[in-house]
Amino acid sequence: MATAGNKNINAKLVLLGDVGAGKSSLVLRFVKDQFVEFQESTIGAAFFSQTLAVNDATVKFEIWDTAGQERYHSLAPMYYRGAAAAVVVFDVTNQASFERAVKWVQELQAQGNANMVVALAGNKSDLLEARKVTAEEAQTYAQENGLFFMETSAKTAANVKEIFYEIARRLPRVQPTENPTGMVLPDRAMDRTVSSSCCA
């Protein structure tokens, strides 16, 4: 949950998406302004933090860059539970990654945090030749499902800062009180990990 105090907002943000969609590349461009052509596969989840100043507040993002590999799917709830925002990433040159993104959106909606700001990022927008998913298709889907959509390119840095600033602007400014700690229940989380992680 986003927590506000003296206009300082701490916001947990999770990135979800298919293998190779460019989650890590987006985060590394945003946090370190770096880009490598062949980003290694993420293991488990990587943690980053980055602070942004928007008009009325300072937003400190605690970013969970999750692994897209199938074996880690069952861990995703551990990272999106209690998150104030999610960026669902797909690769505009890969139709299957868009379908996977749709599944992530459905999972987030079913999980039922109505306050969560969900962004849909169509990454690798620099690869004009190889495009398989049109901006219109993604935009239509986003509008129908209450997300906001941007095409990004971690390689050229296009729209990378913009998408995180837009999330920061959209975060609720008042902390919801019904879930003050935002902690997960330890036992349940453990069970999930042990029993289901390889049989997703």
Next chain:
Amino acid sequence: MATSDSSSSPSSPGTDFADPNPSSDPDTSSDRVQSLLESLNLSQPSDVSDGSSHTDFTADDDDAAEEEEEEVVPANGNGLEGIEASSRAENPVEMEAGEEPPSPTSSGYDGERGSSGGGASTYKADNASEGEIREASDTAEQHEAAWLPGKRHVDEDDASVSWRKRKKHFFILSNSGKPIYSRYGDEHKLAGFSATLQAIISFVENGGDRVNLVKAGKHQVVFLVKGPIYLVCISCTDETYEYLRGQLDLLYGQMILILTKSIDRCFEKNSKFDMAPLLGGTDAVFSSLVHSFSWNPATFLHAYTCLPLPYALRQATGTILQDVCASGVLFALLMCRHKVISLAGAQKASLHPDDLLLLSNFVVSSESFRTSESFSPICLPRYNPQAFLHAYVHFFDDDTYVILLTTRSEAFHHLKDCRIRIEAVLLKSNILSTVQRSVTEGGLRVEDLPVNHLLRQKPSYTSNQRQEIDVSVGTGGPFGLWHFMYRSIYLDQYVSSEFSPPVTSHRQQKSLFRAYQKLYASMHEKGLGPHKTQYRRDENYTLLCWVTPDFELYAAFDPLADKAMAIKICNQVCQRVKDVENEVFLQGASPFSW
């Protein structure tokens, strides 16, 4: 390796098809296995001619870093096709350190392949010139830096000549024959090959028996069955059966570390379950493990090694790690590459050296751990193969990293705080720069031993006179100690000397490594052992092994070394190790005192 080495013949608890040649073995079941084996060769291109295959080999060889690791059988030697050609190929061309390349005429096999004489000499010339370059530039450090992780040759499959020429293959497959992992080539394209391996295993299993090893000329095919998972190694590297089997065990352990043993349940639900996607993105982890089978003694000693450090510094890091463990962390490890700086465990929790090997291999070979702090589920197969632990990993610099393991999935922020406390101690005592200095300076050196100088001739050559092939040149003279490894049984740790001249090239180091590994196997042979001492001499080394209840010492001398003097030097090595044990070993590590 012309001298006798009977120790490498495997003791075979199950079915051992020592000679798969059907004419000499009337047993029908081995007949069937033979025919299955032959079916592995069905798609062998008929034109394994010298022109094309030589081009292949030299093309591979151009890439020195690649060739170092990926042993390729030279064109006229035994590739996988050697399985059928084995009876003819008595002397295939296999380049190992310190081995004179056999002349084309010494191998009848060469003659049978037609115009190979010229080709073979081309190969020799290529190799010699490359050997010189390597001699000048290749140190162990450089080699490690040059070796690139990750899978290569994904374009190959079992129909490729280059694939068949690889000296050592590893396969993981399911009991329904679905490929899970292959060291070379694309798993999906190897479905037919996997099915054949599965057929061999199932055929023997149906007879109420178990296949452990098939020997075919220079090749050994080693099988390991772990529930629904089959592991197979096909190798012509002349390693012992025990060690190859141990390698398959470690490969299985690495897979369990990533997925846990609960993967078996997926096969109970669906026998046709396709497991390969679950290992996505882990090629580098497996290839780095396979690479370690040819340089890391931990893979057969089943012990770990520490970075040499002043006693007080290791104590200081040990104290903070123990503090961290007292706050609910199961294991806390501070590592530098594959070496331990310090480690601690919660009460009664013990960490097996094999788990440590697999864990550090996983972390070091996964590039993504270096970008940030990571939190990932991992399983320690010896600790509990059924359950995931959660690992917090953070790199302080390129080499030095901390791993904190917990059973609690929500403990990330606690572990992050622990890391900050550890980092504060490291900075305060300037430990990271001491670690870097230790990495640069290296560990024990045979030159530093207080050996009577009358017995030790000074090296009589300068570096540009060295020759790779003639390893007996120079150093140490008849009493020269070249290298040693000392394993403390009580501590589960070993210390090994730095490589010194003349064991300088990667080939020579690998050759010595394999000699040690055979020595280890022969000392621990089931039924005959445990032996106490062994002294053996061949054209490359004089090897001495000494096993006591407290320690094991493995030492390599000049092939002309004098026996009495070698024994004397071994005593001095042991004394030397005792003198510096506080710097080279981690003392009183609670996780290992079981």
